[in-house]
Amino acid sequence: xxxxxxxxxxxxxxxxxxxxxxxxxxxxxxxxxxxxxxxxxxxxxxxxxxxxxxxxxxxxxxxxxxxxxxxxxxxxxxxxxxxxxxxxxxxxxxxxxxxxxxxxxxxxxxxxxxxxxxxxxxxxxxxxxxxxxxxxxxxxxxxxxxxxxxxxxxxxxxxxxxxxxxxxxxxxxxxxxxxxxxxxxxxxxxxxxxxxxxxxxxxxxxxxxx
Amino acid sequence: xxxxxxxxxxxxxxxxxxxxxxxxxxxxxxxxxxxxxxxxxxxxxxxxxxxxxxxxxxxxxxxxxxxxxxxxxxxxxxxxxxxxxxxxxxxxxxxxxxxxxxxxxx
Numbered sequence: 001x002x003x004x005x006x007x008x009x010x011x012x013x014x015x016x017x018x019x020x021x022x023x024x025x026x027x028x029x030x031x032x033x034x035x036x037x038x039x040x041x042x043x044x045x046x047x048x049x050x051x052x053x054x055x056x057x058x059x060x061x062x063x064x065x066x067x068x069x070x071x072x073x074x075x076x077x078x079x080x081x082x083x084x085x086x087x088x089x090x091x092x093x094x095x096x097x098x099x100x101x102x103x104x105x106x107x108x109x110x111x112x113x114x115x116x117x118x119x120x121x122x123x124x125x126x127x128x129x130x131x132x133x134x135x136x137x138x139x140x141x142x143x144x145x146x147x148x149x150x151x152x153x154x155x156x157x158x159x160x161x162x163x164x165x166x167x168x169x170x171x172x173x174x175x176x177x178x179x180x181x182x183x184x185x186x187x188x189x190x191x192x193x194x195x196x197x198x199x200x201x202x203x204x205x206x207x208x209x210x
Numbered sequence: 211x212x213x214x215x216x217x218x219x220x221x222x223x224x225x226x227x228x229x230x231x232x233x234x235x236x237x238x239x240x241x242x243x244x245x246x247x248x249x250x251x252x253x254x255x256x257x258x259x260x261x262x263x264x265x266x267x268x269x270x271x272x273x274x275x276x277x278x279x280x281x282x283x284x285x286x287x288x289x290x291x292x293x294x295x296x297x298x299x300x301x302x303x304x305x306x307x308x309x310x311x312x313x314x315x316x
Contacts, residue, residue: 033283037290044294048301052309073239080231087224087271095217189271193264199235200260204242208250 025179032183036190039153043194046146050202053142054209060136063203063210066127072203075119076195079154082112083192090185099173103165106181109188110161113154120151139210143202150198153191160184227270234263 055062089105124144127133134144164184167177238259246252268274274283 030282030286033286037286040290041293041297044297048298051298051302052305069239069243076235077232080228080235083231083267083271084224084228087227088221091217091220091224094220097217186272189267192271193267196260196263196267200238200256204238204246204256205253207242208246208253 025182028179029182029186032186036186039190040194043146043149043197046142046149047197047201050142050146051205053139054206056138056142057140057210058137060140061130061132062139063206066130066132067203067207068123068126069203071119071123071126072199075116075123076199078112078116078119079192079195082109082116083189085109085112086185086188090182093173093178093181099168102173103168106161106165106168110158110165113158113161113188117151117154117158120147124148143206146202147198150191150194153187153194157184157188157191160187223270227266230266230270231263234259234266238263 085105086109089102089109092102092105132140132143134141161184164177164181167174167180171177238256241252241255241259268287274280274287276284
């Protein structure tokens with residue numbers, strides 16, 4: 001972050017950024033990393049609560065009755081693929097391919113994100129039918145504190161994408177919008193990282209130890 | 211042209227990351243569903259696969275490098291990871307000890 005105009009980030013075209021607003025695009029992206037790391041600590045605390053609550057089912061349904069691994073696998077693949085498509089959109093933007101192909105990949109990402117949310121909500125309703133509601137036990141409170149928190153992040157990511165699509169539609173690929181998209185892509189990749197923790201610790205850990 | 215090869219190279223990085231992530235995810239699902247019920251130590255394998263996938267995605271998707279220009283990012287991530295480990299491992303340690311001493315099952 002030495003104010004060098006030739007950015008180290010391979011996703012930005014340094015010459016085109018509005019100097020009056022942001023002297024250094026690296027600085028903006030670094031600031032977003034700081035936010036994401038604070039978010040990571042927040043997730044870490046909720047993960048820690050979940051780990052201490054494994055087994056605290058108070059006679060209610062536990063992981064072995066509630067988890068559906070087919071749906072979990074589909075959700076994982078949808079989120080992982082959306083991380084790839086947002087990456088393709090980033091590359092498209094960086095190499096100044098047509099605005100249409102950029103928008104296409106953002107829309108694909110949005111649809112994959114919405115597909116993930118649909119499956120997750122369906123999963124929660126299936127759990128509720130088997131008596132797995134947040135107020136049933138400490139374990140379920142911890143589960144519903146953590147997994148929907150991630151889902152909420154995905155929802156806000158989808159909203160962010162809708163706003164960004166509208167902005168590109170209305171104003172074109174302005175440099176400031178490119179910089180906004182760059183942060184959205186980071187946010188979206190980050191959600192995939194958190195999901196690795198969720199399927200490893202929440203689902204597999206809960207299933208093996210619960 | 212240089213521009214063109216750059217495009218293909220960037221695309222290839224993301225595709226490599228995607229393929230590796232899919233393989234690691236499949237390995238984790240397979241390990242748990244094949245032997246998870248009988249053998250709790252399978253979680254160690256799941257943990258290793260998870261860490262490997264985190265490394266792959268940080269490198270291929272988030273462009274985190276050890277190059278000099280990217281050092282600030284890396285230092286931030288490593289410091290946050292340290293704080294995270296203190297919180298999570300510390301909580302699991304203390305609460306686990308508490309559960310044993312209070313004779314509650316966990």
